[in-house]
Amino acid sequence: MKLLTCGQGVVRTSKKHCQTTRHCRESCWRVARPTCGSDGKLYANACRMKATNCGKHVFEVPMAFCVSQERTSGGEPCPTECSDQKEKLVCGSDENIYRNECEMKMLNCGANNRKIVKRVDMEKCKGKMSKCLKVKCPAEVDPVCGTDANVYTNPCLLKVATCLKGVQLAHFGNCTLLPRLETDCPDDSVSASHCRTTALCHEECPDTPAFVCGSDNRFYKNE
Numbered sequence: 489m490k491l492l493t494c495g496q497g498v499v500r501t502s503k504k505h506c507q508t509t510r511h512c513r514e515s516c517w518r519v520a521r522p523t524c525g526s527d528g529k530l531y532a533n534a535c536r537m538k539a540t541n542c543g544k545h546v547f548e549v550p551m552a553f554c555v556s557q558e559r560t561s562g563g564e565p566c567p568t569e570c571s572d573q574k575e576k577l578v579c580g581s582d583e584n585i586y587r588n589e590c591e592m593k594m595l596n597c598g599a600n601n602r603k604i605v606k607r608v609d610m611e612k613c614k615g616k617m618s619k620c621l622k623v624k625c626p627a628e629v630d631p632v633c634g635t636d637a638n639v640y641t642n643p644c645l646l647k648v649a650t651c652l653k654g655v656q657l658a659h660f661g662n663c664t665l666l667p668r669l670e671t672d673c674p675d676d677s678v679s680a681s682h683c684r685t686t687a688l689c690h691e692e693c694p695d696t697p698a699f700v701c702g703s704d705n706r707f708y709k710n711e
Contacts, residue, residue, distance in 0.1 A: 524554035526658075526666060534656075545702070547658040548635040552597045553666060566597035569637075579613035580605045584653040585620075595636055595653065620651035633663035 516535035523534045525546045531537035534548055552566035570590035578586045582605045586592040589607060596605040625644035632646050633639055634655040639662050640646040649655040698710040 522551070523548050524551045525549070526553075526664065528554060530554045545659070545664070547633070547664075548656065549637055549658065549666065550594050550597075550635070552594045555597065567594045570594055577610070577617075579608050579610045581608050583613060583616060585613050585617055586653055591636070591653075595655075617652070620648055623648050623651070631662050632660055633658040637663055637666075639663050 516533060516539060521533065523531045523537050525531055525537045525541070526549050527541070527546050531540065537546065537548065540546075550568065552568045555566055567590050570588060573588045573590045576588045578589050578592050580586060580592050580596070581603070582596070584592075584605075586595070592605060592607065623644065625642065625648065628642050630642045631639050632643050634646055634649055635658045636649070636653070636655045637658075638649075638655075640649060643657075646655065646657060694710060696710060700711045
């Protein structure tokens, strides 16, 4: 698995998430919101991203990762991480409920096809919050990664997040750490995207079958 997925961030996960066959030929609707892939590329929609990268560990991440230089209405760059921000629930003008204002900006930054999402009175979201929080989730540990780049303890908690703010499943298992590209480059450097697509992996794999499931939902002969 490590040899076949080198540079893609695939990790071992529960076998119940894997499929023995994959359907790469998928019809994609033209009308959908743009999607940012974990490879740093923008796609017309999530379906197109999956079809283009079928068999690869490319998943949806917050739009801010693809448009990090784009400016928000306040003149600030798009945030790519909000883990250091305290939780202070915010109601957006899209009627979604966010953990804080930073998260609201991160998940909507660069979405030029939609209206700018602004903070509104929490009263407008109370009905939705009451409905979403009625879901009772078990304490089981079966981590999944959301398209907001957050890890949820189990699929049920992700379902609650989907209800609150439209977060979808990015991939199974803990979230893959995305590379942080340096902005200062030496004169003799080459494109970072060139390095990502030509990563070489040198590893001898044993022939012993010990099938494992990768977080890209594929079975591999061994780890």
